Amino acid sequence: MVMQVAIGDTVTMRKVHPCGGYRWEVVRLGADIGLVCSTCRRRVLMPRSALEKRAKKVEPKPQTGGGVPSCQCSMTLSVLLLSDFVSTTGFG
Numbered sequence: 491m492v493m494q495v496a497i498g499d500t501v502t503m504r505k506v507h508p509c510g511g512y513r514w515e516v517v518r519l520g521a522d523i524g525l526v527c528s529t530c531r532r533r534v535l536m537p538r539s540a541l542e543k544r545a546k547k548v549e550p551k552p553q554t555g556g557g558v559p560s561c562q563c564s565m566t567l568s569v570l571l572l573s574d575f576v577s578t579t580g581f582g
């Protein structure tokens with residue numbers, strides 16, 4: 491199963507970080523996924539495959555500003571992220 495993550499998503503890990511935090515924010519996408527511990531702000535880079543093994547669940551970025559409708563904004567964002575991902579994997 492391929493894990494879908496995007497910048498700003500919160501990833502909950504199976505194992506606790508030494509600081510006591512379970513939750514990590516996604517800050518970088520690519521061959522390696524950049525994560526920042528939401529408790530101690532430590533930044534790590536982890537191969538996508540390692541993240542898929544360690545992550546328990548992924549929560550989408552919380553919507554701020556109160557009830558953003560599922561409009562073209564989010565669709566456009568998904569397309570942009572997808573094209574970015576395709577280009578970084580050298581696919582085309």
Ligand SMILES: [Zn+2]
Nearest residue numbers: 507509527530
């Ligand atoms: Zn931590």
